[in-house]
Amino acid sequence: xxxxxxxxxxxxxxxxxxxxxxxxxxxxxxxxxxxxxxxxxxxxxxxxxxxxxxxxxxxxxxxxxxxxxxxxxxxxxxxxxxxxxxxxxxxxxxxxxxxxxxxxxxxxxxxxxxxxxxxxxxxxxxxxxxxxxxxxxxxxxxxxxxxxxxxxxxxxxxxxxxxxxxxxxxxxxxxxxxxxxxxxxxxxxxxxxxxxxxxxxxxxxxxxxxxxxxxxxxxxxxxxxxxxxxxxxxxxxxxxxxxxxxxxxxxxxxxxxxxxxxxxxxxxxxxxxxxxxxxxxxxxxxxxxx
Amino acid sequence: xxxxxxxxxxxxxxxxxxxxxxxxxxxxxxxxxxxxxxxxxxxxxxxxxxxxxxxxxxxxxxxxxxxxxxxxxxxxxxxxxxxxxxxxxxxxxxxxxxxxxxxxxxxxxxxxxxxxxxxxxxxxxxxxxxxxxxxxxxxxxxxxxxxxxxxxxxxxxxxxxxxxxxxxxxxxxxxxxxxxxxxxxxxxxxxxxxxxxxxxxxxxxxxxxxxxxxxx
Numbered sequence: 001x002x003x004x005x006x007x008x009x010x011x012x013x014x015x016x017x018x019x020x021x022x023x024x025x026x027x028x029x030x031x032x033x034x035x036x037x038x039x040x041x042x043x044x045x046x047x048x049x050x051x052x053x054x055x056x057x058x059x060x061x062x063x064x065x066x067x068x069x070x071x072x073x074x075x076x077x078x079x080x081x082x083x084x085x086x087x088x089x090x091x092x093x094x095x096x097x098x099x100x101x102x103x104x105x106x107x108x109x110x111x112x113x114x115x116x117x118x119x120x121x122x123x124x125x126x127x128x129x130x131x132x133x134x135x136x137x138x139x140x141x142x143x144x145x146x147x148x149x150x151x152x153x154x155x156x157x158x159x160x161x162x163x164x165x166x167x168x169x170x171x172x173x174x175x176x177x178x179x180x181x182x183x184x185x186x187x188x189x190x191x192x193x194x195x196x197x198x199x200x201x202x203x204x205x206x207x208x209x210x211x212x213x214x215x216x217x218x219x220x221x222x223x224x225x226x227x228x229x230x231x232x233x234x235x236x237x238x239x240x241x242x243x244x245x246x247x248x249x250x251x252x253x254x255x256x257x258x259x260x261x262x263x264x265x266x267x268x269x270x271x272x273x274x275x276x277x278x279x280x281x282x283x284x285x286x287x288x289x290x
Numbered sequence: 291x292x293x294x295x296x297x298x299x300x301x302x303x304x305x306x307x308x309x310x311x312x313x314x315x316x317x318x319x320x321x322x323x324x325x326x327x328x329x330x331x332x333x334x335x336x337x338x339x340x341x342x343x344x345x346x347x348x349x350x351x352x353x354x355x356x357x358x359x360x361x362x363x364x365x366x367x368x369x370x371x372x373x374x375x376x377x378x379x380x381x382x383x384x385x386x387x388x389x390x391x392x393x394x395x396x397x398x399x400x401x402x403x404x405x406x407x408x409x410x411x412x413x414x415x416x417x418x419x420x421x422x423x424x425x426x427x428x429x430x431x432x433x434x435x436x437x438x439x440x441x442x443x444x445x446x447x448x449x450x451x452x453x454x455x456x457x458x459x460x461x462x463x464x465x466x467x468x469x470x471x472x473x474x475x476x477x478x479x480x481x482x483x484x485x486x487x488x489x490x491x492x493x494x495x496x497x498x499x500x501x502x503x504x505x506x
């Protein structure tokens with residue numbers, strides 16, 4: 001069963017349009033939404049949460065249409081937005097009490113456990129928190145009410161590497177439960193590469209791809225060759241390239257290059273998700289200019 | 291909505307301390323300086339600002355957007371502010387009515403009946419809900435910055451309303467209005483109450499309707 005299904009999601013603003021986005025997040029999986037600033041990640045998340053109205057398309061959470069099932073569906077969804085916006089005068093204990101009155105399944109012990117684990121200051125008012133601590137508190141709240149789906153918008157931004165590692169581990173543990181799923185957006189691609197089962201690239205409001213991470217890493221590679229060799233490669237196999245006086249490097253679909261590899265002895269190295277994203281975005285931008 | 295009300299309570303405790311002190315000073319002055327009811331306008335004006343103060347701090351913190359991450363309906367978000375306005379106005383009206391009762395018990399010739407006390411309470415409530423009823427739909431829909439312009443208009447309307455109510459009551463200005471409140475036996479008084487309830491209910495409904503159109 002799919003925890004989240006998005007079909008043809010469209011929203012226009014002046015100078016930006018989210019254009020017919022389709023996404024599927026199966027139960028027990030983590031989907032990483034990768035995109036540059038302004039790509040439409042936060043808009044997509046707001047549309048999922050019905051914070052803004054879609055012009056076209058539909059969103060189904062746990063099989064129910066989001067507009068009709070809000071806000072009760074949020075009882076089972078933990079959300080961390082790019083800015084955790086608790087009023088500045090509140091401390092963690094007061095926020096805990098507010099959440100106890102907000103969620104039917106609030107677990108104070110779990111909340112306290114995450115606060116300790118993530119070293120969130122307990123006495124300070126929220127306004128005195130660093131950006132990282134604000135985000136950690138948001139994550140603790142999102143994880144403390146038996147949510148089955150986590151929707152996280154840039155949750156690791158502002159966190160130091162040690163805490164980022166902790167958060168990534170927490171999210172990994174969360175999806176050990178088969179009924180759980182996570183949608184996480186970020187431009188810190190290395191974090192997503194570690195934990196995601198599915199990867200979606202969003203660029204200028206358009207979905208470039210949505211695929212299983214392992215399939216992407218298996219299918220794509222970086223070909224190291226000369227400019228002449230690059231020119232001879234089949235165009236449909238090359239998804240982006242860059243040349244320098246010392247040679248050329250191209251993002252290629254390995255399945256479309258089997259013969260070339262044998263014929264030219266082409267060297268293809270594994271690609272990271274970050275390289276994949278950068279090459280694809282540059283290729284898309286180049287294609288648009290041409 | 292309980293969570294939202296608890297949050298508003300914590301915020302008022304933190305951000306409205308000074309205002310609460312001012313309210314108590316003005317209330318005390320009105321009770322002691324008997325029949326100078328003009329002082330009484332200030333506590334209600336201050337209390338009517340509480341929802342606006344909360345909304346302002348919420349906007350500053352980003353809560354106005356973040357609230358969309360929690361299982362609160364838009365009606366609950368709006369209603370919490372209307373309930374805060376009602377409760378804070380009721381608290382001030384109760385303190386004032388109780389103050390007059392206590393004064394009546396100790397100062398000879400100023401004993402007031404429970405009926406009069408109820409009249410005072412209801413009149414204060416009417417006065418207290420006037421401003422939030424006008425402001426909240428606009429503040430919730432358009433934000434505090436644009437809502438401030440509406441507030442200036444509200445103060446003017448409030449002053450005019452008190453004057454008009456006073457003259458309808460057979461005198462002029464605030465004192466005449468409050469003296470009428472002390473004698474709540476006429477049909478006119480209960481019509482005012484009914485109009486007040488209708489006005490607040492309409493404002494509440496309008497605010498929910500407008501807020502549902504808002505994108506967070």
